[in-house]
Amino acid sequence: MQQFDTAIIGGGIVGMATAMALVEGAARSVVVLEAENRVAAHQSGHNSGVIHTGLYYRPGSLKARLCVQGAAAMYRFCEQHGVACERCGKIVVATSPGELRRLDVLEQRGRANGLAGVRRLGADELCDYEPHVAGEGGLHVAGTGVVDFAQVTQTMARLVRGSGGSVLTGRRVHAVHCRSGGIVLETSGGEVACATLVNCAGLQADRVAAMCGVVPECRIVPIRGEYWRLAAGRASLVRHLIYPVPDPALPFLGVHFTRRIGGVVEVGPSAVLTLNRHGYRRGRPAPRDLLDLLRYRGAWRMAQRYWRTGLTELHRSLSRRALAKALQRLVPEVSAADLEPGPAGVRAMAVDPDGGLVDDFRIMRADRMIHVLNAPSPAATASISIGRWIADQLTTIAG
Secondary structure (H helix, E strand, C coil), X not given: CEEEEEEEECCCHHHHHHHHHHHHHCCCCEEEEECCCCCCCCHHHCCCCEECCCCCCCCCCHHHHHHHHHHHHHHHHHHHHCCCEECCCEEEEECCHHHHHHHHHHHHHHHHCCCCXXXXXXXXCHHHHXXXXXXXEEEEECCCEEECHHHHHHHHHHHHHHCCCEEEECCCEXXXXXXXXXXXXXXXXXXXXXXXXXXXXXXXXXXXXHHCCCCCCCEEEXXXXXXXXXXXXXXXXXXXXXXXXXXXXXXXXXXXEEECCCCCEEEEEEEEECCCCCCCCCCCCCHHHHHHHHHCHHHHHHHHHHHHHHHHHHHHHHCHHHHXXXXXXXXXXXXXXXXXXXXXXXXXXXXXXXXXXXXXXXXXXECCEEEEEEXXXXXXXXXXXXXXXXHHHHHHHHC
């Protein structure tokens, strides 16, 4: 049996950042157990690649604090380890007078969170940054950037191994046994013993928590985000990242334009309920995931609460014209003919039993364990800070 001080379940960016913090901060033996044959196989490798600054998040929230710290740490990490990133800036565009009031709130939040480089733009100033944008006004957020988070995670894994930690892929955890002398994990590659456990399983986080005998405070409902790309000849329509003013009732930022490393411009995403936690393609439900959704009261209440939004998102998912129409609110020159199919990702949307969408990070302590039950965007941005925060928490648990 392999024995370690700490085992981390999940080789995504949060799990790997936690391992990195542990091997850097103390003489502890650490192992990361990843079910797939590579790290960053799911959310960490299927996201928009945006380094957020903390503009959107309620001041004082864990999200806001860790995002602001994490963005600075992410830029330093990329510079130190040769990971390509670009601090390209973002424009948040208000397309109606009503959205200007919500833009005021965003500006206030950004300043309260300590963001530098946030500038209010009038309608006539938008074209100085984005000549093809139309709107009533906007915010320029200079600190926003882009990076390949899969590459970041792979670099973290290399550093963890180089510091004496273990990163084991193809090691799915099947059972967890809590004993007086420690915790034993049954994995696809044999048993692993540890004194403390961190659950960073992302799309499987609620199931891993239940496996550990913990009743999770929320459950995962998988949401597929579908992206398109601007045709190569139309990528010049976008200089920065272009976002709408988000709906405060939803934990999504709305369809937007993202210029990736290398110059490709992605648009989207739609946000569609999927019946498969690994449902990167349409029409492939997983029986277990479907059954869990049908059994969960919170999923039904979520559907009752947000069915109109769900139908709108489904329409945009199925209709290129509908997506183009949404994008035209920001960049009127975009047409359906400019859009080409792009990648898709699945988001682990945490839903509470009353059907509410959990907005903040949700990290739960248990006996000798920490469970990351909800780590939505900007978790990738904040991953280094989240990892350090979990490492600090783990020190108190381990005594």
